[in-house]
Amino acid sequence: MTKPRIRWHIGLFLAPAVAVYTAVMIFPLFNTLRLALFSRVDQERVFVGLDNFRTLFLDPLWSDQFWNALGNNFWFFLVHMLVQNPIGIALAAILSHPRLRFAALYRSAIFIPTILSFVIVGFAWKLILSPIWGIAPGMLDAVGLKSLFQPWLGKEEYALTTLALISVWQFVGIPMMLIYAALLSIPEEVIEAGEIDGVTGMAAFWKIKLPLILPSIGIISILTFVGNFNAFDLIYASQGALAGPNFSTDILGTFMYRTFFGFQLQLGDPHMGSAIASAMFAVILLGVCVYLFGIQTRIRRYQL
């Protein structure tokens, strides 16, 4: 019996990754949750328990903004689920057709918006939709629909939906690629077996392929959820930190930025900022749990 020697090289292999990850990601995450329990009174940091959350959820000065941001965030997510993912799935279904020519070309072109930064996307669409420049009204005029034109980003009732659609335009490439990959991995025999039984074309998609790619649709949904609930850049780049007009495009990310950093007349408050971050954390955690325990375990997986 030899005593097992200490394999110190394992520790050495793990150390850098664990150190950086713990110090810059996990520790600040929990520290932020902790800071949410404090407040600044007369230059002193005081422990106030859950007071910040009481203010955030119940004090009308804060709660109106918070519920507004949360509601907007849900609408933002809903638009993505209802527009981005169906379009992505449809594009992938067409692209995965076996005898389609130029598929690689279409795929690369449609993915281009996804690689652009929010700053570019936000400003580019702002210019295009601008009533001053007149590209959008001009194009609507060309098809005889000029009366439909509105300054979409400037009107309270349209601005948030418009931004959500811009974000959809940008990110359609991701569901498209993931679903495309899932569709390609379906073995030919399964489709052929369906054809022999007379299931072809659209029916083959709905009855055979769609059930097989449900797990991928689940992954896309949770990725969309997490991405949307920590979104910030697009709104900030196109509407500024005040998320105008009249806070109609305010989501949790912009609300947290304003609170934490301060903006114009409002002073920055790291503790309220932490409270909002904690709320975001709770929402995201809830979504991930619903996915892991409620959806992922229920989706029937087929052995291919």
Added chain:
Amino acid sequence: MNIARHSRLNTLAMHGALIVYTLIALFPVFVILINSFKSRRAIFREPLALPDAESFSMIGYQTVMKQGDFLLYFQNSLIVTVVSLFFVLLFGAMAAFALSEYRFRGNTLMGLYLALGIMIPIRIGTVAILDMMVATGLVNTLWALILVYTAQGLPLAVFILTEFMRQVSDDLKNAGRIDGLSEFTIFFRLVLPLVRPAMATVAVFNMIPIWNDLWFPLILAPAEATKTLTLGSQVFIGQFVTDWNAVLSALSLAILPVLVLYVIFSRQLIRGITSGAVK
């Protein structure tokens, strides 16, 4: 006969749908690029026309070059992206090797711990990250960004690379051990070259979010000397809102490097996604 015509109609419809969507995807980029080369009058009179001899103008680019330090911003972005990717790949591969190669107590737990960060965005911890960077004096240095992006990239890198390293043959590594190679030599000389395709996938996945990020440069490094290209163009455009030539040129300058990178790496990126690396 009937079936043949039906399938041709089908193909036509498929191409039609794809062409329409491709146009929608590319139209804004196209409009920005062509108008950045036109004079102010031409931008407003005929926004959809290509620049010709009469309307061609580089005035916007001249303003951008004079007013904004885009070369510096570009350099900052490049440094941050390349150094972060280097650390993500090196540290990620090392941790993945430890997790896939050795059986030790807490292996699964360590894997789960490192995977937590795949689903939880690092932005949630921003308040405390800023506190920490202020305390260590790293605010307004590129190191602050590099550290954050390294931490942000590690979870997915470890996850993907662990999967790939499990497929490296044991015989090869054991042959190395019999020849007296140290564990480190085995890792750097034998295993790393074999997982190079997976490393490229990880690099491409991380590259775009790091290059495009606005949040952390805005909060951790907003000083003029450390602005990244994304933040630099955001601030520049904010100041020059009414100078359409300058805005369009700045946008084009921000689009170009990403487009070039995409043309170089798109095959790798698409192969990475479609090989199921993100399952």
